[in-house]
Structures are given as structure tokens and as C-alpha cells.
Amino acid sequence: MLEQGTISIHTENIFPIIKKWLYSDHEIFLRELVSNGVDAIQKLRMIARTGDYGGDIDHPEITIAIDKEAKQLKITDTGLGMTAEEVKKYITQVAFSSAEEFVEKYKNQADQAIIGHFGLGFYSSFMVAKTVEIDTLSYQTGATGVKWHCDGSTEYSLSESDRTVVGTTITLTMQEEELDYLEPARIKELVRKYCDFLPVPIKLDGEQINKQKAAWKESPSALTKEDYLEFYRYLYPFQEEPLLWVHLNTDYPFVVNGILYFPKLRPDIDVTKGQIKLFCNQVFVSDNCEEVIPKFLLPLRGVIDSSDIPLNVSRSFLQNDRTVRRIADYIAKKVGDRLKELYRDDPQAYARSWNDLGTFVKFGSINDDKFKEQVKDIIIFRTSANLAAPKPEDAGDEWADEKSLVVDGQSYTTLKDYLSRTSEKQGQRVYYCTDEVNQATYVNLLQSQGIEVLFMDNYFDTHFVPWLEQEYKDLKFSRVDAELDETLIDKDKAAEIVDPGSNKTRSELIKSLFEKALNKPNVTIRTEPLKSDNPEGAPPAMILLPESTRRMQEMMAMMQQKLSIDLPNEHTLLVNTSHPLVQNLITLSQGSIVQTSGQSPSAELADQLCAYIYDLALIGQRGLDAEGMKQFSQRASSVLTRLTTMASK
Numbered sequence: 001m002l003e004q005g006t007i008s009i010h011t012e013n014i015f016p017i018i019k020k021w022l023y024s025d026h027e028i029f030l031r032e033l034v035s036n037g038v039d040a041i042q043k044l045r046m047i048a049r050t051g052d053y054g055g056d057i058d059h060p061e062i063t064i065a066i067d068k069e070a071k072q073l074k075i076t077d078t079g080l081g082m083t084a085e086e087v088k089k090y091i092t093q094v095a096f097s098s099a100e101e102f103v104e105k106y107k108n109q110a111d112q113a114i115i116g117h118f119g120l121g122f123y124s125s126f127m128v129a130k131t132v133e134i135d136t137l138s139y140q141t142g143a144t145g146v147k148w149h150c151d152g153s154t155e156y157s158l159s160e161s162d163r164t165v166v167g168t169t170i171t172l173t174m175q176e177e178e179l180d181y182l183e184p185a186r187i188k189e190l191v192r193k194y195c196d197f198l199p200v201p202i203k204l205d206g207e208q209i210n211k212q213k214a215a216w217k218e219s220p221s222a223l224t225k226e227d228y229l230e231f232y233r234y235l236y237p238f239q240e241e242p243l244l245w246v247h248l249n250t251d252y253p254f255v256v257n258g259i260l261y262f263p264k265l266r267p268d269i270d271v272t273k274g275q276i277k278l279f280c281n282q283v284f285v286s287d288n289c290e291e292v293i294p295k296f297l298l299p300l301r302g303v304i305d306s307s308d309i310p311l312n313v314s315r316s317f318l319q320n321d322r323t324v325r326r327i328a329d330y331i332a333k334k335v336g337d338r339l340k341e342l343y344r345d346d347p348q349a350y351a352r353s354w355n356d357l358g359t360f361v362k363f364g365s366i367n368d369d370k371f372k373e374q375v376k377d378i379i380i381f382r383t384s385a386n387l388a389a390p391k392p393e394d395a396g397d398e399w400a401d402e403k404s405l406v407v408d409g410q411s412y413t414t415l416k417d418y419l420s421r422t423s424e425k426q427g428q429r430v431y432y433c434t435d436e437v438n439q440a441t442y443v444n445l446l447q448s449q450g451i452e453v454l455f456m457d458n459y460f461d462t463h464f465v466p467w468l469e470q471e472y473k474d475l476k477f478s479r480v481d482a483e484l485d486e487t488l489i490d491k492d493k494a495a496e497i498v499d500p501g502s503n504k505t506r507s508e509l510i511k512s513l514f515e516k517a518l519n520k521p522n523v524t525i526r527t528e529p530l531k532s533d534n535p536e537g538a539p540p541a542m543i544l545l546p547e548s549t550r551r552m553q554e555m556m557a558m559m560q561q562k563l564s565i566d567l568p569n570e571h572t573l574l575v576n577t578s579h580p581l582v583q584n585l586i587t588l589s590q591g592s593i594v595q596t597s598g599q600s601p602s603a604e605l606a607d608q609l610c611a612y613i614y615d616l617a618l619i620g621q622r623g624l625d626a627e628g629m630k631q632f633s634q635r636a637s638s639v640l641t642r643l644t645t646m647a648s649k
């Protein structure tokens with residue numbers, strides 16, 4: 001070894017760095033000084049409890065006074081004060097905090113945490129002040145007042161003070177460019193932002209300017225529903241009421257307190273931006289908790305308070321911090337528990353809020369395996385089944401539970417219950433609808449045949465269906481318009497021959513009629529007689545889009561950031577040969593009077609009607625673009641004119 005030594009720091013050089021760069025935001029000086037005052041008050045309280053101090057501790061307060069003329073801001077606390085020795089020890093030694101010593105000595109009395117720990121906060125006052133003065137009197141018997149004065153250089157002076165009241169006053173003489181801190185409105189704003197929930201009254205001109213009561217520090221049993229709602233309104237004024245809240249309250253193995261609220265979600269909510277306020281011992285730290293709470297819970301609102309989240313380190317470090325990760329897990333678990341509790345205790349309320357709660361549950365299930373395990377069984381879907389109907393005679397025991405998931409005439413079900421009702425008829429197939437209005441034809445058709453459809457029409461569901469498929473590999477998820485269920489086809493009618501001359505079935509005739517009339521090689525014409533009690537009520541034709549083709553289309557649209565999805569050119573037009581309109585087409589197309597142009601007027605009408613039926617099917621799929629819409633209305637009036645002309649002949 002050549003040499004061993006101690007690294008030395010030159011105060012003159014490091015001091016400006018501390019003053020300028022430690023905290024980039026100048027305004028936090030007030031937070032630091034006020035929280036020092038609160039610490040001093042808490043400490044005196046603890047000391048009094050051990051009997052080491054007999055003075056008044058019942059009127060703790062921090063007063064802020066502004067003297068514009070002298071350009072001074074004074075912050076006075078009724079805390080424990082300091083002796084000259086302590087000023088020298090704690091103030092003049094930068095980065096030396098009394099917290100550790102103190103907490104060690106009074107650990108049994110600590111019901112309120114001490115905020116400061118680093119021994120740096122006080123120096124943030126030099127970011128805004130030319131000179132700082134401390135005037136303090138210690139609670140200790142026989143102590144005399146002390147004045148400490150420093151102009152921001154490394155020199156300071158210490159002198160006697162004639163102060164008679166225990167406590168401390170910090171006087172800042174502000175720098176010229178920081179005079180806005182002498183505006184009462186600015187001070188109020190800062191106190192409200194950072195110190196609103198500190199447990200001591202903070203006064204300006206005799207008026208208390210902080211709320212003081214931190215609801216999240218109370219025991220959940222001490223709070224009523226109205227208390228929670230009132231706190232929410234206080235934090236987020238003029239917002240809709242929250243749906244649900246979770247009170248976090250643990251001090252082992254880490255300290256986390258907080259109240260998280262589930263808000264009603266807006267579809268355009270930015271899920272990457274958090275709205276939860278992060279506190280450390282009731283002092284506001286930040287409005288974004290991205291690193292601290294699981295991503296899928298970011299749209300929650302409320303407060304998280306933890307002294308175990310290292311705050312003075314870089315944000316990216318937080319993500320890798322083990323405690324922070326465990327806190328995130330803990331929060332996710334608590335949220336999952338709360339959701340399960342609501343599902344169990346008030347399924348109606350759960351179902352009513354499902355549209356919003358579901359987004360968290362689904363997003364969370366996709367992103368977090370542990371959370372998924374927790375909530376898997378409480379994922380529900382709105383269903384086309386009417387579960388409020390009287391229990392069928394052959395229904396199983398689950399029926400009773402299902403009934404409770406009916407709200408405002410809408411029924412909700414879990415996947416498990418869906419399968420228990422449908423698997424006999426539908427096997428492992430799950431039918432779902434993503435747009436109730438535009439897919440109504442399909443849903444009605446399936447429903448008329450006793451097939452149950454789940455509505456997956458929340459904006460998040462496009463991402464959720466593929467996940468469900470991954471999770472439940474033996475199930476087959478089909479959107480209502482993806483393919484035709486075999487049970488919908490009237491097998492008896494399918495082979496019926498209607499044209500003895502050519503020996504063709506009705507299906508074959510209609511197929512060639514449509515192929516000729518539409519003349520669209522990309523469109524596959526499929527003809528099937530659909531079962532129906534009321535053939536006129538069933539659709540004459542529908543567009544079918546295989547799941548795989550549609551998904552590809554959706555993916556492309558997403559990549560190109562398109563909002564709406566065009567119908568792919570290649571698709572199937574399913575023509576319902578049971579529909580009277582379609583059946584009439586055969587008769588029409590075979591109309592006898594052939595004109596010189598080669599086609600009879602009725603055959604021409606039949607062609608037009610084919611195109612018209614195709615248009616209707618496209619509308620059912622929202623597949624008409626502007627040009628298509630124009631042609632459709634032209635065709636509609638032309639068809640109607642022809643029909644009325646024919647009828648009036």
C-alpha cells in the first residue's frame with residue numbers, strides 16, 4: 001500500500017453546489033423550513049411525554065410572517081428550540097441531522113415520524129435568501145436564547161438572544177429576484193401544495209392556511225363513507241364521485257399509508273400519467289408516482305404516503321429499488337383484495353361499476369401475473385342472456401349467484417358461468433360482440449337460436465380478447481360476425497331443388513345470381529338457409545369476416561394509427577336463402593319478357609336488389625365508405641322507383 005487517506009471537501013466549493021443544485025426547485029425551501037418546525041414540535045411533544053419538559057405543548061403552531069419593507073420572511077415554531085451547542089452541531093455541520101440520535105433516544109414515544117433525515121433541508125433556504133438568521137431558545141432548563149446569522153458564505157456568527165419563548169424563528173432576508181415569496185398568495189399556495197396535511201396548524205396573518213388533518217393517517221374504522229368522499233372532493237374538486245376506494249395502512253415490513261380511489265374513467269384517459277399524490281410523512285413530494293405504483297393502477301387517484309420510498313434519489317433508481325417494488329406489489333394486492341371484497345359483498349355495485357373497474361382489472365391481469373391470479377375469477381362480462389328471468393327447471397346451483405349480477409336490466413356473467421350454461425350447446429366456443437349497434441343483426445340472429453353472446457365493447461377489449469385466448473387455450477373466441485354457427489343452418493332446406501329444369505338447388509341459383517349481379521371476384525358468396533321462426537325478421541344477407549382476417553386488419557390499422565378499420569376487400573357475403581326477399585329474387589330474375597338490350601326489366605331489378613342487399617349487409621358491418629353511401633342512396637331510390645312503377649302497373 002502506498003498511502004491511505006481521507007477525502008476532504010472544501011466547504012467554499014461544495015457550499016454553492018448544495019445551495020444551488022441540491023434542490024432544483026427554489027420553492028421547496030418553504031417545505032423544508034416548515035417541516036423542520038413540525039419536527040421540532042413533535043420532538044418537544046415526545047420529550048414532554050417522558051416528563052423531561054413541563055411547559056405548554058397544547059398550542060403548537062407554526063406562524064409565517066411577511067415583512068415586505070424589510071424583504072423578510074419569518075417562520076416561527078413552538079418546537080424544542082436549540083442551544084448554542086446544538087446550533088453548532090446540527091446547523092453548522094452540513095449534512096448532519098439530529099433525527100437519528102433523537103429517534104434512537106425517544107423511540108418508544110414516537111407516534112409521529114420525524115420528517116428530516118439528511119441534514120440538508122435547512123440549507124435550501126439559501127436558494128432564495130441573502131441572509132438567514134436563526135433565533136432560538138431551547139426547552140432545556142436554564143437554556144439561554146441564541147442567534148445565528150449567516151450571509152450565505154461559509155462564515156457565520158453566533159450571539160446571545162433575549163428570546164424568552166421556547167421555539168425557533170427563522171428569518172430569511174430574500175434575494176432581489178425571489179421577492180415573490182413575500183406575497184401572501186404565493187405562501188398560501190405553497191403551504192397548500194406541500195404542507196397542507198402537516199399535523200400542526202400553519203398560520204399566516206392569524207389565519208390557519210393548512211387543512212392539517214390527513215385522512216389517510218386515520219384508522220379506516222374511524223372514517224365514514226362521507227369522510228372518504230369529502231377527502232376525495234378536497235383533493236379533486238369538481239370531479240365525479242369515485243366508484244370505490246382502498247385504504248392502505250401498514251407499517252411492516254415497510255411503512256405505507258394512503259387512500260386510493262377508483263375514478264370513473266374517460267376513454268381518452270392517458271394511462272401513462274399518474275394522478276396519485278406522493279407524500280412522505282405528510283409532506284407532499286410529487287404528483288407523479290409512476291415508479292412507485294404498478295402501471296395499471298396509474299389512473300387511480302388519491303394519496304400514497306411512505307417514508308420508505310427514497311425520495312432524494314434519481315427516479316430511474318426507484319424502479320429498481322427492492323422496497324419500492326415490494327410496495328408496488330403490496331398496493332396491487334390491496335387493490336385486488338378490495339375488488340374481491342366488493343364482488344363478494346355487493347355484486348350489484350360491482351357490476352354497475354364494471355365498465356370502469358373492469359379496465360383496471362383487465363389491464364392489471366395482462367400486466368401482472370400475481371394480480372391476475374387474484375382477480376381472474378371476478379372478471380365479468382355483460383351478456384345477451386337474461387339472467388333475471390325465472391330460474392329454468394333444469395338450471396344448476398349457480399343460477400342463484402348469477403341472478404345477483406343483473407343491474408338495470410343488464411346481465412353480467414363470469415366466463416365460468418357462461419360456459420356452464422352454454423357448453424352443452426356451443427361446446428368450447430365463446431361468442432362475443434364488440435359493437436352492440438353495428439353487430440345487432442348478428443347478435444339477434446344468434447340470440448334467436450338460443451346462443452349466448454358476451455359483449456366485449458369496452459375500449460380496452462380489443463387487447464383483452466387475445467389475452468383471454470392465451471389464458472384459456474381450449475376455448476375458441478369468435479366475434480359474432482366471424483363465422484356461421486352450424487346450428488343456425490336449416491339443414492333440411494339446404495338441399496331442396498327448386499329448379500327442376502337445371503336440377504339446381506335454391507342455394508346454387510342464388511349464388512350465381514349474386515355473383516353475376518355484384519361482379520366482385522373478391523367477395524365470396526355463400527348461400528345458406530338460416531333457421532328462423534320468422535324468416536322475414538332474419539337478415540337477408542350478412543358479411544362474414546374470419547377472425548384471423550379481421551385481426552390482421554385491426555393490427556394494420558393500429559400500426560398505421562388509423563382510428564377506424566376498413567372492411568377488407570376479401571370477405572364473405574352470406575345470403576340467407578330462407579328470406580322471402582331472397583327467394584323472390586329467383587322468380588324475378590327468371591322474369592320472361594326479354595327486351596332488346598338482352599335483359600328483362602325484372603331481371604334488371606333482381607340485379608339491383610342483389611346490390612342493394614349487399615349494401616344492407618355492408619351497413620350492418622359499417623363497411624360503407626363515402627362513395628359507397630352515395631351509391632347506396634342512389635340505388636335505394638332507383639329500386640324503390642322501379643318497385644312502385646311495377647306495383648302501379
Ligand SMILES: Nc1ncnc2c1ncn2[C@@H]1O[C@H](COP(=O)(O)OP(=O)(O)OP(=O)(O)O)[C@@H](O)[C@H]1O
Pocket residue numbers: 032036037040077079080081082090091096097098099115116117118119120121122123168
Ligand atoms: N426549527 C428547528 N427547530 C429545532 N431544530 C431544528 C430546526 N431546524 C433545524 N433544526 C435542527 O437542525 C438539523 C438539520 O436540519 P436540516 O433541515 O438541515 O436537516 P433535517 O431536517 O434533519 O433533514 P432533511 O435534510 O431531510 O430535511 C435538524 O435535524 C434539527 O436537529
